[in-house]
Amino acid sequence: MQHEWREGNRVILLPEASRFLPAMFEAVSQAQHYVLVELYLMESGELANQVIDALEAATRRGVKTYLLLDGYGAMGLERSDRERLQAAGVALQLFNPIGFHSLARNLSRDHRKIVVVDGEIAFTGGFGAVDEFLQAWYEIALRIDGPAVADWEVLFRRLWRSRLSRQASGSQTPIPLPPQRSATAHGDGVRGRVMSARGYRYQAIRHSLYARVSSAQQRLWLCTPYFVPTFALRRRLIRAARRGVDVRLLLPGAKHDHPGVRYAGQRFYQGLLKAGVRIFEFQPTFIHAKFVLADEWVSLGSCNFDHWNLHWNLEANQEIEDSAFACEVQTLFERNFAASQEVDAAAWAARPWGQRAKEWVYGVVDGLVMRLK
Numbered sequence: 001m002q003h004e005w006r007e008g009n010r011v012i013l014l015p016e017a018s019r020f021l022p023a024m025f026e027a028v029s030q031a032q033h034y035v036l037v038e039l040y041l042m043e044s045g046e047l048a049n050q051v052i053d054a055l056e057a058a059t060r061r062g063v064k065t066y067l068l069l070d071g072y073g074a075m076g077l078e079r080s081d082r083e084r085l086q087a088a089g090v091a092l093q094l095f096n097p098i099g100f101h102s103l104a105r106n107l108s109r110d111h112r113k114i115v116v117v118d119g120e121i122a123f124t125g126g127f128g129a130v131d132e133f134l135q136a137w138y139e140i141a142l143r144i145d146g147p148a149v150a151d152w153e154v155l156f157r158r159l160w161r162s163r164l165s166r167q168a169s170g171s172q173t174p175i176p177l178p179p180q181r182s183a184t185a186h187g188d189g190v191r192g193r194v195m196s197a198r199g200y201r202y203q204a205i206r207h208s209l210y211a212r213v214s215s216a217q218q219r220l221w222l223c224t225p226y227f228v229p230t231f232a233l234r235r236r237l238i239r240a241a242r243r244g245v246d247v248r249l250l251l252p253g254a255k256h257d258h259p260g261v262r263y264a265g266q267r268f269y270q271g272l273l274k275a276g277v278r279i280f281e282f283q284p285t286f287i288h289a290k291f292v293l294a295d296e297w298v299s300l301g302s303c304n305f306d307h308w309n310l311h312w313n314l315e316a317n318q319e320i321e322d323s324a325f326a327c328e329v330q331t332l333f334e335r336n337f338a339a340s341q342e343v344d345a346a347a348w349a350a351r352p353w354g355q356r357a358k359e360w361v362y363g364v365v366d367g368l369v370m371r372l373k
């Protein structure tokens, strides 16, 4: 069953590439049966080489390896790298390559980030195989070991067999997958559920987030790199702040890969600040992580919680409900708030016209983009 809460999962929070990349490569190097990797972004470079090397090494040991890449997000993966993967025996498929289809179909992207090893361990987060994740961007990931892994694997398997997935050669026949293995439940594990979404047609992540924002009693802390919230999310954040919930947003500062998106989101700052929402702009580097803490509930994964992700993309997040894990996420947020600059409501209200003009221009662009169908 989809979106079921599963007991008995061990979860490890892995902030920053220096922790999650070694953990992932270690898991792949220990694989004995199969490795499934699904990514939105993969571009030729140092990290892509490391991923290819790891999959190649696993394949040489007799492990079956499967790589599902988004057909748009992987456009920067050079042909030589694709050939290297295939020559090594890695099964490579692309989801929905750009083509002469409807605009809606071309806009629908697989934005999920999933690694599954032997049906026993899964990783998710905001990562991709592009060099920015090596050091330049701040990212986090989660390692999951327990019954929730089966749900991650089901997501991968369904998309692998989807009519929109293609072999790298163009063939529509999916490369066969090995039988699914199952993970052990741990007595000391936590409760978790895998949530997925498929654009406007299927919106479980959105509904789950909205319900948590509306019912939060003490805190609602949200981190996203692309803060262009829907009207419904803004309204809920504002209402939560007005009823006394500690609502805080952790957003990128001036270091941003798409500054226009930042300006488009900043047009909402004033209304949020007025309602008592606290906004922190992360200073050290571009923060690309996506995670939310609502009381003792955490959601972490691919979803940026912006209206583009919620409208078009395939997304998947891991939800965890556990007080000790919530404490860990709280500490992570606090560390990042301390490395941020809090936006002062009075100073923001007096911001220069140049800044307001950028918010307006990118706001118009955002409005137009959202009308695409």
Ligand SMILES: O=P(O)(O)OC[C@H](O)CO
Binding pocket: 040, 041, 111, 126, 128, 257, 304
């Ligand atoms: O879509 P994301 O959140 O994986 O981020 C990818 C970046 O936008 C690429 O510029």
